[in-house]
Amino acid sequence: MPVLGLQSSSLNIPSYGRVSNQANVHETIVVDFEAPEHFEFGVTAPIWDAASTHGSVKAGYCLFEPSIDNVHGGAQSAKLALLQPDIDERRRLHFEHRWSFDDKHFWTVAWYYLPTDFVGVDAEWHEILRCATTYMHRKGKPWTFDPNNYEWWKASLHLTPHNDRFKIFAAIGLGQVDNDGDGVNDYPGGPGFVGRRLVYSVDTIGRGEWNKLVTYVYRDKEHGVFQFWLNDVLQWDEGEIDTLGISFERMQYAYEHPEIYSMARVTSGISLYTGIGGTPKTVYFDDVILSNNTKLAY
Numbered sequence: 421m422p423v424l425g426l427q428s429s430s431l432n433i434p435s436y437g438r439v440s441n442q443a444n445v446h447e448t449i450v451v452d453f454e455a456p457e458h459f460e461f462g463v464t465a466p467i468w469d470a471a472s473t474h475g476s477v478k479a480g481y482c483l484f485e486p487s488i489d490n491v492h493g494g495a496q497s498a499k500l501a502l503l504q505p506d507i508d509e510r511r512r513l514h515f516e517h518r519w520s521f522d523d524k525h526f527w528t529v530a531w532y533y534l535p536t537d538f539v540g541v542d543a544e545w546h547e548i549l550r551c552a553t554t555y556m557h558r559k560g561k562p563w564t565f566d567p568n569n570y571e572w573w574k575a576s577l578h579l580t581p582h583n584d585r586f587k588i589f590a591a592i593g594l595g596q597v598d599n600d601g602d603g604v605n606d607y608p609g610g611p612g613f614v615g616r617r618l619v620y621s622v623d624t625i626g627r628g629e630w631n632k633l634v635t636y637v638y639r640d641k642e643h644g645v646f647q648f649w650l651n652d653v654l655q656w657d658e659g660e661i662d663t664l665g666i667s668f669e670r671m672q673y674a675y676e677h678p679e680i681y682s683m684a685r686v687t688s689g690i691s692l693y694t695g696i697g698g699t700p701k702t703v704y705f706d707d708v709i710l711s712n713n714t715k716l717a718y
Protein backbone atom coordinates (compact mmCIF):
# COMPACT_ATOMS: atom_id res chain seq x y z
CA MET A 421 0.00 0.00 0.00
CA PRO A 422 1.17 3.55 -0.50
CA VAL A 423 2.98 5.41 2.20
CA LEU A 424 0.46 7.96 3.38
CA GLY A 425 1.39 11.55 3.76
CA LEU A 426 5.06 11.27 4.60
CA GLN A 427 6.91 14.22 3.21
CA SER A 428 10.35 15.69 3.49
CA SER A 429 11.81 16.83 6.75
CA SER A 430 12.78 20.19 5.35
CA LEU A 431 9.70 22.19 6.32
CA ASN A 432 10.41 24.75 8.97
CA ILE A 433 7.83 24.53 11.74
CA PRO A 434 7.69 27.24 14.40
CA SER A 435 8.69 26.28 17.90
CA TYR A 436 5.13 26.24 19.13
CA GLY A 437 2.09 26.41 16.92
CA ARG A 438 -1.53 25.78 17.72
CA VAL A 439 -4.46 26.32 15.42
CA SER A 440 -7.48 25.34 17.45
CA ASN A 441 -8.72 22.79 19.93
CA GLN A 442 -12.15 22.51 18.37
CA ALA A 443 -13.48 19.33 16.89
CA ASN A 444 -13.02 18.63 13.20
CA VAL A 445 -10.21 21.12 12.89
CA HIS A 446 -6.89 20.08 11.47
CA GLU A 447 -4.35 20.85 14.09
CA THR A 448 -0.60 20.41 14.35
CA ILE A 449 1.05 20.97 17.70
CA VAL A 450 4.80 21.37 17.87
CA VAL A 451 6.45 20.90 21.25
CA ASP A 452 10.16 21.67 21.40
CA PHE A 453 10.20 21.79 25.22
CA GLU A 454 11.61 25.29 25.24
CA ALA A 455 8.56 26.97 26.82
CA PRO A 456 7.08 26.55 30.31
CA GLU A 457 3.68 25.53 28.92
CA HIS A 458 5.32 22.54 27.25
CA PHE A 459 5.67 21.05 30.73
CA GLU A 460 2.21 21.85 32.04
CA PHE A 461 -0.19 18.95 32.39
CA GLY A 462 -3.74 18.43 33.58
CA VAL A 463 -7.17 19.24 32.24
CA THR A 464 -6.42 22.94 31.75
CA ALA A 465 -2.95 22.49 30.26
CA PRO A 466 -2.47 23.89 26.74
CA ILE A 467 -1.05 20.64 25.33
CA TRP A 468 -1.03 17.75 27.79
CA ASP A 469 -4.67 18.06 28.81
CA ALA A 470 -5.19 14.33 29.27
CA ALA A 471 -2.14 13.63 31.39
CA SER A 472 -2.17 10.48 33.44
CA THR A 473 0.57 10.73 36.00
CA HIS A 474 -1.02 8.81 38.84
CA GLY A 475 0.11 11.23 41.49
CA SER A 476 2.14 14.35 41.79
CA VAL A 477 5.11 14.40 39.49
CA LYS A 478 7.74 16.11 41.60
CA ALA A 479 7.23 14.33 44.89
CA GLY A 480 10.45 12.38 44.75
CA TYR A 481 8.83 9.62 42.77
CA CYS A 482 8.86 10.88 39.22
CA LEU A 483 9.87 13.84 37.08
CA PHE A 484 8.68 15.70 34.01
CA GLU A 485 10.94 18.71 33.72
CA PRO A 486 13.19 20.73 31.41
CA SER A 487 16.71 19.38 31.07
CA ILE A 488 19.94 20.51 29.49
CA ASP A 489 21.59 17.12 30.00
CA ASN A 490 20.66 15.66 26.61
CA VAL A 491 19.14 17.95 24.01
CA HIS A 492 18.14 17.35 20.40
CA GLY A 493 17.16 20.89 19.41
CA GLY A 494 17.25 24.27 21.08
CA ALA A 495 18.44 24.69 24.64
CA GLN A 496 16.53 21.98 26.47
CA SER A 497 14.55 18.77 26.22
CA ALA A 498 11.97 17.00 28.39
CA LYS A 499 13.31 14.68 31.05
CA LEU A 500 10.95 11.96 32.17
CA ALA A 501 12.02 9.88 35.15
CA LEU A 502 10.49 7.21 37.32
CA LEU A 503 12.56 7.31 40.47
CA GLN A 504 10.58 4.76 42.46
CA PRO A 505 8.77 2.69 39.83
CA ASP A 506 8.11 -0.14 42.29
CA ILE A 507 5.32 1.90 43.85
CA ASP A 508 2.16 1.08 41.97
CA GLU A 509 1.01 4.61 41.25
CA ARG A 510 4.44 5.73 40.08
CA ARG A 511 5.11 3.18 37.38
CA ARG A 512 3.67 5.30 34.65
CA LEU A 513 3.89 8.76 33.19
CA HIS A 514 1.61 9.65 30.30
CA PHE A 515 1.39 13.11 28.84
CA GLU A 516 -1.37 13.05 26.29
CA HIS A 517 -3.29 15.49 24.13
CA ARG A 518 -7.04 15.17 23.83
CA TRP A 519 -8.59 14.98 20.35
CA SER A 520 -12.12 14.94 19.08
CA PHE A 521 -13.88 11.58 19.14
CA ASP A 522 -14.29 11.65 15.37
CA ASP A 523 -10.75 12.56 14.41
CA LYS A 524 -9.33 9.91 12.12
CA HIS A 525 -5.73 10.84 11.41
CA PHE A 526 -3.15 10.73 14.16
CA TRP A 527 0.48 11.64 13.58
CA THR A 528 3.13 11.59 16.26
CA VAL A 529 6.71 12.66 15.79
CA ALA A 530 9.17 12.44 18.66
CA TRP A 531 12.90 12.53 19.11
CA TYR A 532 13.73 9.99 21.78
CA TYR A 533 16.87 9.41 23.84
CA LEU A 534 17.86 6.61 26.17
CA PRO A 535 20.71 7.68 28.47
CA THR A 536 23.91 5.65 28.50
CA ASP A 537 23.09 4.27 31.96
CA PHE A 538 19.58 3.17 30.98
CA VAL A 539 19.29 -0.22 32.64
CA GLY A 540 16.80 -1.74 30.24
CA VAL A 541 13.14 -2.60 30.19
CA ASP A 542 11.35 -4.95 32.52
CA ALA A 543 8.16 -6.95 32.94
CA GLU A 544 5.37 -6.30 30.49
CA TRP A 545 5.19 -2.52 30.55
CA HIS A 546 7.72 -0.73 28.41
CA GLU A 547 5.71 1.84 26.57
CA ILE A 548 7.28 5.01 25.14
CA LEU A 549 4.72 6.53 22.80
CA ARG A 550 0.95 6.54 22.63
CA CYS A 551 0.22 6.92 18.95
CA ALA A 552 -3.57 6.84 19.39
CA THR A 553 -5.80 5.77 22.25
CA THR A 554 -9.51 5.65 22.98
CA TYR A 555 -10.83 5.30 26.49
CA MET A 556 -14.04 5.42 28.47
CA HIS A 557 -14.85 4.26 32.00
CA ARG A 558 -18.33 3.52 33.27
CA LYS A 559 -18.84 5.35 36.52
CA GLY A 560 -19.00 3.24 39.64
CA LYS A 561 -17.50 0.18 37.98
CA PRO A 562 -14.30 -1.48 39.22
CA TRP A 563 -10.99 -1.36 37.37
CA THR A 564 -11.08 -4.95 36.26
CA PHE A 565 -10.36 -6.26 32.78
CA ASP A 566 -13.93 -6.30 31.62
CA PRO A 567 -15.36 -4.22 28.76
CA ASN A 568 -18.51 -3.77 30.85
CA ASN A 569 -16.46 -1.63 33.27
CA TYR A 570 -14.08 0.30 31.12
CA GLU A 571 -13.21 0.24 27.46
CA TRP A 572 -9.82 0.98 26.15
CA TRP A 573 -7.84 0.66 22.94
CA LYS A 574 -4.44 1.90 21.89
CA ALA A 575 -1.77 1.88 19.24
CA SER A 576 1.51 2.39 21.04
CA LEU A 577 5.26 1.89 20.71
CA HIS A 578 7.15 -0.35 23.12
CA LEU A 579 10.77 -1.28 23.74
CA THR A 580 12.18 -4.79 23.82
CA PRO A 581 15.85 -5.79 24.27
CA HIS A 582 17.74 -6.84 21.17
CA ASN A 583 21.35 -7.79 21.89
CA ASP A 584 22.70 -4.69 23.63
CA ARG A 585 20.19 -2.44 21.92
CA PHE A 586 16.41 -2.28 21.61
CA LYS A 587 13.81 -2.99 19.01
CA ILE A 588 10.50 -1.19 18.98
CA PHE A 589 7.30 -3.16 18.74
CA ALA A 590 3.57 -2.68 18.76
CA ALA A 591 0.61 -4.93 19.46
CA ILE A 592 -1.98 -4.89 16.71
CA GLY A 593 -5.50 -4.85 18.06
CA LEU A 594 -4.54 -4.12 21.66
CA GLY A 595 -7.67 -3.26 23.54
CA GLN A 596 -10.79 -4.19 25.44
CA VAL A 597 -13.74 -2.80 23.60
CA ASP A 598 -17.33 -3.93 23.21
CA ASN A 599 -18.78 -1.88 20.41
CA ASP A 600 -21.37 -4.54 19.54
CA GLY A 601 -22.62 -4.75 23.12
CA ASP A 602 -22.45 -8.50 23.55
CA GLY A 603 -20.35 -8.28 26.71
CA VAL A 604 -17.33 -9.82 24.98
CA ASN A 605 -14.12 -8.00 24.04
CA ASP A 606 -14.15 -7.23 20.32
CA TYR A 607 -10.37 -7.70 20.09
CA PRO A 608 -8.58 -11.04 20.28
CA GLY A 609 -6.48 -12.04 23.23
CA GLY A 610 -6.60 -11.35 26.92
CA PRO A 611 -5.11 -8.71 29.20
CA GLY A 612 -1.93 -7.02 28.12
CA PHE A 613 -0.21 -8.56 25.14
CA VAL A 614 -1.70 -12.02 25.54
CA GLY A 615 -2.90 -13.30 22.19
CA ARG A 616 -2.06 -10.11 20.33
CA ARG A 617 -0.23 -9.98 17.05
CA LEU A 618 3.06 -8.18 17.56
CA VAL A 619 5.02 -6.29 14.91
CA TYR A 620 8.68 -5.38 15.38
CA SER A 621 10.96 -2.74 13.97
CA VAL A 622 13.65 -3.90 11.58
CA ASP A 623 16.17 -1.41 12.92
CA THR A 624 17.25 -0.91 16.52
CA ILE A 625 17.96 1.96 18.85
CA GLY A 626 20.75 2.20 21.39
CA ARG A 627 21.69 4.17 24.44
CA GLY A 628 23.27 7.57 24.13
CA GLU A 629 21.78 8.49 20.75
CA TRP A 630 18.80 10.49 19.56
CA ASN A 631 16.31 8.56 17.46
CA LYS A 632 13.44 9.93 15.43
CA LEU A 633 10.12 8.18 15.88
CA VAL A 634 7.23 8.85 13.49
CA THR A 635 3.89 7.09 13.65
CA TYR A 636 0.70 7.38 11.66
CA VAL A 637 -2.62 5.85 12.65
CA TYR A 638 -5.74 6.03 10.53
CA ARG A 639 -8.73 5.14 12.64
CA ASP A 640 -11.10 2.82 10.87
CA LYS A 641 -12.85 -0.42 11.77
CA GLU A 642 -11.82 -2.24 8.59
CA HIS A 643 -9.38 -0.08 6.67
CA GLY A 644 -7.23 1.19 9.51
CA VAL A 645 -3.54 1.93 9.10
CA PHE A 646 -0.66 1.82 11.58
CA GLN A 647 2.74 2.85 10.23
CA PHE A 648 6.02 3.46 11.98
CA TRP A 649 9.22 5.08 10.76
CA LEU A 650 12.47 4.96 12.71
CA ASN A 651 14.96 7.60 11.62
CA ASP A 652 12.92 8.11 8.44
CA VAL A 653 13.02 4.43 7.49
CA LEU A 654 9.66 2.65 7.32
CA GLN A 655 9.65 -0.18 9.89
CA TRP A 656 6.13 -1.51 9.52
CA ASP A 657 3.16 -0.71 7.36
CA GLU A 658 0.02 -2.32 8.72
CA GLY A 659 -3.06 -1.70 6.62
CA GLU A 660 -6.61 -3.00 6.40
CA ILE A 661 -6.65 -3.48 10.17
CA ASP A 662 -9.03 -2.41 12.93
CA THR A 663 -7.61 0.75 14.49
CA LEU A 664 -10.85 2.33 15.58
CA GLY A 665 -11.13 1.03 19.11
CA ILE A 666 -14.24 2.55 20.61
CA SER A 667 -16.52 3.64 17.78
CA PHE A 668 -17.16 7.30 16.98
CA GLU A 669 -20.80 6.85 17.99
CA ARG A 670 -20.00 5.34 21.37
CA MET A 671 -17.36 7.97 22.09
CA GLN A 672 -19.86 10.68 21.19
CA TYR A 673 -22.40 9.10 23.54
CA ALA A 674 -19.80 8.98 26.31
CA TYR A 675 -18.86 12.61 25.73
CA GLU A 676 -22.52 13.63 25.94
CA HIS A 677 -23.30 11.53 29.03
CA PRO A 678 -20.68 12.32 31.67
CA GLU A 679 -23.14 11.11 34.28
CA ILE A 680 -22.61 7.58 32.95
CA TYR A 681 -19.08 7.61 31.59
CA SER A 682 -16.06 9.31 33.07
CA MET A 683 -12.77 10.17 31.42
CA ALA A 684 -13.98 9.47 27.89
CA ARG A 685 -11.14 10.54 25.67
CA VAL A 686 -9.29 10.14 22.39
CA THR A 687 -5.64 11.03 22.82
CA SER A 688 -2.04 10.74 21.70
CA GLY A 689 1.17 11.53 23.53
CA ILE A 690 4.41 10.45 25.17
CA SER A 691 4.96 7.84 27.85
CA LEU A 692 7.35 6.39 30.34
CA TYR A 693 5.90 3.13 31.49
CA THR A 694 7.70 0.43 33.36
CA GLY A 695 6.84 -2.93 34.84
CA ILE A 696 5.95 -4.23 38.23
CA GLY A 697 9.12 -4.32 40.28
CA GLY A 698 10.85 -2.27 37.61
CA THR A 699 14.03 -0.34 38.03
CA PRO A 700 14.34 3.46 38.10
CA LYS A 701 14.35 4.91 34.62
CA THR A 702 15.04 8.18 32.89
CA VAL A 703 14.40 9.02 29.23
CA TYR A 704 14.38 12.22 27.21
CA PHE A 705 12.02 13.57 24.57
CA ASP A 706 12.50 16.55 22.28
CA ASP A 707 10.86 18.08 19.21
CA VAL A 708 7.54 16.31 19.54
CA ILE A 709 4.79 16.92 16.98
CA LEU A 710 1.19 15.83 17.42
CA SER A 711 -1.24 16.24 14.56
CA ASN A 712 -4.65 15.16 13.39
CA ASN A 713 -4.03 16.40 9.88
CA THR A 714 -4.41 14.09 6.91
CA LYS A 715 -0.79 14.63 5.98
CA LEU A 716 2.13 15.87 7.94
CA ALA A 717 5.26 17.61 6.74
CA TYR A 718 8.01 17.79 9.29
Ligand SMILES: [Ca+2]
Nearest residue numbers: 452493494496
Ligand atom coordinates in the same frame (compact mmCIF):
# COMPACT_ATOMS: atom_id res chain seq x y z
CA1 LIG B 1 14.31 21.45 22.62
Ligand SMILES: [Ca+2]
Nearest residue numbers: 598602604606
Ligand atom coordinates in the same frame (compact mmCIF):
# COMPACT_ATOMS: atom_id res chain seq x y z
CA1 LIG C 1 -18.21 -7.49 21.71
